[in-house]
Amino acid sequence: MSQFSHQQGANDAAHEDKCRRCGIACHVAVPLDDRAIVVPGLHCRYLAEESPGIFACTVYADRFVAAPWCHHADVAGPLGYLADDCPYGTPGRGKTRVSDAEFLSLWPHIWRILRSWGVPNFVHHERFLAAMHVRTGREWELVPMLTPGDQPFASDTQQMRLRAVSTSPHD
Numbered sequence: 001m002s003q004f005s006h007q008q009g010a011n012d013a014a015h016e017d018k019c020r021r022c023g024i025a026c027h028v029a030v031p032l033d034d035r036a037i038v039v040p041g042l043h044c045r046y047l048a049e050e051s052p053g054i055f056a057c058t059v060y061a062d063r064f065v066a067a068p069w070c071h072h073a074d075v076a077g078p079l080g081y082l083a084d085d086c087p088y089g090t091p092g093r094g095k096t097r098v099s100d101a102e103f104l105s106l107w108p109h110i111w112r113i114l115r116s117w118g119v120p121n122f123v124h125h126e127r128f129l130a131a132m133h134v135r136t137g138r139e140w141e142l143v144p145m146l147t148p149g150d151q152p153f154a155s156d157t158q159q160m161r162l163r164a165v166s167t168s169p170h171d
């Protein structure tokens, strides 16, 4: 049992059975107008896609030890960290997964936000960078976004910024 308050909540079978395994809670979302748009490929390093659209946490039983950033669903719901239609969620709050076509139309705004805000270090670097390569035609790396109080090495929750490795598409 975790000692952190953001990791306390129900864990009985009825609670666990409500999960749809959509993986949305474990993805990063960016705010656009009044929605939080899920970024495909940008998710916790411990999330795996077992089959198209079906996700699983690879450290689920030990997640609150392996992933101190992970929130229990009971806490995550009111904070808007779950899917907007999640069975554990809070009506009117949460992340939205849009169609591929809509994501493409929103991409210029999402790209601007990702470049200025960075992403947390606990995301799956390889999967995110592979998705970025597909979307931009360029190679990227993640490097620490340092502020004066930061250590030169990146902690799990430190923000990372995207830095281009190749300068033109398809280098």
Ligand code: SF4
Binding pocket: 025, 026, 044, 045, 046, 047, 048, 056, 057, 058, 059, 060, 063, 067, 070, 071
């Ligand atoms: S550790 Fe938490 S955020 Fe990460 S994949 Fe598992 S349940 Fe999702």
